[in-house]
Amino acid sequence: MPTKTIIEAVQDALREEMERDSRVIVLGEDVGLKGGVFKATAGLYEKFGEMRVIDSPLAESSIVGVAIGLALNGMRPVAEIQFADFIHPAFNQIVNEAARFRYRSNGAYGVPMVIRAPYGGGIHGGLYHSQCVEAFFAHVPGLKVVAPSTPYDTKGLLKAAIRDEDPVLFFEHKKTYRLIRGEVPDGDYTVPIGKARVVREGKHLTVISYGLSVYYALEAAETVADEGIDVEVIDLRTLRPLDKDTVLESVKKTSKVLIAYEDNKFCGYGAEIAAIIAEEAFEHLDAPIMRLAGPEVPAVPFATPLEEWFMPSPEKTANAVRELAAY
Amino acid sequence: MATVEVKMPQLGESVHEGTIGKWLKKVGEPVKKYEPLLEVITDKVDTEVTATESGVVQEILVPEGETVKVGTVLARIAPEGEPVPKRDGGVPAAAMQREISLKHDGAPPMAETPKAAPRISPVVARIAEEHGVDLSQIKGTGREGRITKQDILAYIERRATMPAPTLPAPPPVMPAPARIEAAPAAGDQVIKLTPIRKAIAEHMVRSLQVAAQVTTVMEADMSRVVSFREKHKDEFQRREGFNLTYTPFFVQATVNALRMHPYANSTFADDQIVLKRRINVGIAVALESGLIVPVVKDADEKSLLRLAREVHDLATRARDHQLNPDDVQGATFTITNHGVSGSLFATPIINQPNAAILGIGAIQKRVVVTPEGAIAIRPMCYLSLTFDHRIMDGVAADSFLAKVVEELERGGFKL
Numbered sequence: 001m002p003t004k005t006i007i008e009a010v011q012d013a014l015r016e017e018m019e020r021d022s023r024v025i026v027l028g029e030d031v032g033l034k035g036g037v038f039k040a041t042a043g044l045y046e047k048f049g050e051m052r053v054i055d056s057p058l059a060e061s062s063i064v065g066v067a068i069g070l071a072l073n074g075m076r077p078v079a080e081i082q083f084a085d086f087i088h089p090a091f092n093q094i095v096n097e098a099a100r101f102r103y104r105s106n107g108a109y110g111v112p113m114v115i116r117a118p119y120g121g122g123i124h125g126g127l128y129h130s131q132c133v134e135a136f137f138a139h140v141p142g143l144k145v146v147a148p149s150t151p152y153d154t155k156g157l158l159k160a161a162i163r164d165e166d167p168v169l170f171f172e173h174k175k176t177y178r179l180i181r182g183e184v185p186d187g188d189y190t191v192p193i194g195k196a197r198v199v200r201e202g203k204h205l206t207v208i209s210y211g212l213s214v215y216y217a218l219e220a221a222e223t224v225a226d227e228g229i230d231v232e233v234i235d236l237r238t239l240r241p242l243d244k245d246t247v248l249e250s251v252k253k254t255s256k257v258l259i260a261y262e263d264n265k266f267c268g269y270g271a272e273i274a275a276i277i278a279e280e281a282f283e284h285l286d287a288p289i290m291r292l293a294g295p296e297v298p299a300v301p302f303a304t305p306l307e308e309w310f311m312p313s314p315e316k317t318a319n320a321v322r323e324l325a326a327y
Numbered sequence: 328m329a330t331v332e333v334k335m336p337q338l339g340e341s342v343h344e345g346t347i348g349k350w351l352k353k354v355g356e357p358v359k360k361y362e363p364l365l366e367v368i369t370d371k372v373d374t375e376v377t378a379t380e381s382g383v384v385q386e387i388l389v390p391e392g393e394t395v396k397v398g399t400v401l402a403r404i405a406p407e408g409e410p411v412p413k414r415d416g417g418v419p420a421a422a423m424q425r426e427i428s429l430k431h432d433g434a435p436p437m438a439e440t441p442k443a444a445p446r447i448s449p450v451v452a453r454i455a456e457e458h459g460v461d462l463s464q465i466k467g468t469g470r471e472g473r474i475t476k477q478d479i480l481a482y483i484e485r486r487a488t489m490p491a492p493t494l495p496a497p498p499p500v501m502p503a504p505a506r507i508e509a510a511p512a513a514g515d516q517v518i519k520l521t522p523i524r525k526a527i528a529e530h531m532v533r534s535l536q537v538a539a540q541v542t543t544v545m546e547a548d549m550s551r552v553v554s555f556r557e558k559h560k561d562e563f564q565r566r567e568g569f570n571l572t573y574t575p576f577f578v579q580a581t582v583n584a585l586r587m588h589p590y591a592n593s594t595f596a597d598d599q600i601v602l603k604r605r606i607n608v609g610i611a612v613a614l615e616s617g618l619i620v621p622v623v624k625d626a627d628e629k630s631l632l633r634l635a636r637e638v639h640d641l642a643t644r645a646r647d648h649q650l651n652p653d654d655v656q657g658a659t660f661t662i663t664n665h666g667v668s669g670s671l672f673a674t675p676i677i678n679q680p681n682a683a684i685l686g687i688g689a690i691q692k693r694v695v696v697t698p699e700g701a702i703a704i705r706p707m708c709y710l711s712l713t714f715d716h717r718i719m720d721g722v723a724a725d726s727f728l729a730k731v732v733e734e735l736e737r738g739g740f741k742l
Contacts, residue, residue, distance in 0.1 A: 255448075255476045283449045283450060284453075285448060285449045286450045286451060286475055286476040326470055
């Protein structure tokens with residue numbers, strides 16, 4: 001099976017879906033001639049032309065608004081927000097319009113649209129190119145929020161997102177784009193939205209994570225394995241709808257949970273996981289639910305030591321795992 | 328990063344050295360990040376140097392009065408959460424070590440001394456209950472000797488291989504009531520408990536289980552009550568549209584007695600007695616299906632007329648099943664009028680969490696000897712007071728009951 005990077009998995013998924021379905025079009029800033037700042041749409045303009053690969057103005061509200069209109073008129077738009085940090089001008093279109101359409105039309109109209117956005121820090125992006133925005137959108141009924149961590153899942157979930165009848169936010173951790181390689185089969189397959197994956201089985205405690213943090217959790221698990229701590233790692237893959245069954249099943253097995261995520265801790269996505277576990281698996285807990293998350297500063301700093309201070313790491317994860325194991 | 332160094336800061340562009348004025352923390356003392364650690368004197372400014380990390384002052388390297396160059400290490404702080412050497416083959420219990428070292432002011436961590444009552448996590452509590460495990464039998468390996476899930480599971484596994492009778496069954500907290508053999512014989516009729524029947528059964532048994540109940544009985548001469556009622560009942564019926572009963576008289580007499588005997592209007596709670604400020608009198612009302620106790624709230628603020636109206640209203644709505652949840656809550660004392668069915672005196676069961684319950688017997692004309700020594704025929708009534716001996720002793724209870732009797736016999740009622 002060929003080995004690919006995550007960015008290649010994105011390219012494959014987009015190209016294959018555009019070949020498969022003529023309603024699929026791509027729009028966003030520099031997605032056409034340039035092929036995207038991360039090259040996620042490289043080659044599409046040449047292959048499918050300017051009618052299906054549209055360079056948009058620098059106006060995110062317009063990108064999403066146009067995509068909603070296209071979707072309502074029978075197209076399958078995949079909008080790219082160049083950096084998740086820039087998605088905020090489109091918040092109104094996403095939350096007030098896209099998310100509600102099915103509900104307010106009593107099920108008659110959906111918005112089959114995907115919004116792709118690279119997110120996350122650790123790449124010297126500074127304050128405006130490093131944010132995690134998933135918690136804002138995971139809060140909203142009517143949206144699906146996907147955050148894959150492997151090339152295989154990226155391709156399969158992006159295809160599933162494009163074929164979904166409702167709006168999907170597809171967050172790609174930009175540090176993983178070329179860092180992570182993995183086996184990706186040629187040809188068509190999908191990965192279902194809403195299913196988490198146990199990526200490492202263990203019996204002493206569970207680390208629940210998504211995106212880049214999954215790799216740190218796996219690395220930490222290997223480190224502490226030598227110390228006799230057997231760690232289970234869950235990659236959530238989809239943040240909304242959450243695969244509660246997989247989470248609760250693991251908690252019932254290990255009774256100790258660390259939720260590791262990059263966003264700042266307060267009201268971050270991990271807070272919801274912690275709340276669900278406290279509500280639904282209280283009697284299975286053997287330790288307080290623990291979160292390892294970013295510090296409470298407004299953004300990821302630019303300076304290297306400060307960025308390292310902000311970002312999760314295998315070492316930070318291993319230390320948290322040790323503390324939880326010792327409880 | 329084993330320790331954090333505190334260095335002589337640059338306290339101005341042209342300042343190259345500083346003198347230690349005073350150490351504000353001693354070795355072994357905990358210090359918070361940004362908390363002043365020492366005073367520094369330079370030829371330009373005197374200032375405080377703060378800790379760069381939270382932790383424990385591990386070393387002071389420069390004594391007071393000494394002048395050193397900028398950048399000289401002045402002290403070392405052992406920060407919180409610092410990784411510590413692994414314990415025997417297991418997990419480096421960073422947090423555990425930290426807690427211990429803070430508690431002992433930086434002294435070397437002592438050998439583990441498990442606390443008397445370590446915290447029990449939800450999963451351990453559940454497993455212990457499911458498997459009937461006496462947790463005191465398990466030595467915990469978690470932080471501060473906490474029993475972990477793995478500890479209890481290992482214990483259960485070990486126990487399964489141990490000879491069975493070594494573990495005596497733990498005594499039940501409360502002796503379970505003996506089960507009555509009630510297998511119905513041929514022709515017996517089996518009545519399924521209605522919810523209200525079930526609630527009454529539970530309340531009554533529970534009351535007898537939790538309170539030390541004693542019943543004391545006194546007799547009241549009801550002449551003045553009866554004659555007052557006879558005099559007013561027709562007009563009352565015309566005006567109010569319902570019958571003037573004896574109940575409001577008993578409520579009023581009880582309320583007046585409760586005012587002077589707050590312990591009869593109290594609640595026993597663990598290690599304290601709560602004297603209730605409000606006087607809310609519950610009135611037991613017999614229904615076809617059972618018994619319910621609506622409550623006259625703040626009965627001490629109400630006239631006889633108002634009490635009569637409320638008792639009538641509550642009793643009517645009780646019989647019509649029209650009571651609101653609020654109507655049956657908050658009783659601080661309860662009256663039961665068992666005399667309506669001819670009972671002379673009874674030993675009522677306290678309506679928890681009250682301190683007492685007053686039972687009212689049937690009013691009967693009896694031959695009595697008056698205080699003057701004459702023989703007379705008087706309408707008499709036995710009053711039975713069941714009180715909680717945990718709260719009141721006999722003298723106090725009798726004193727309260729005597730006050731009720733006095734109030735009934737005194738007369739002077741106003742409608």
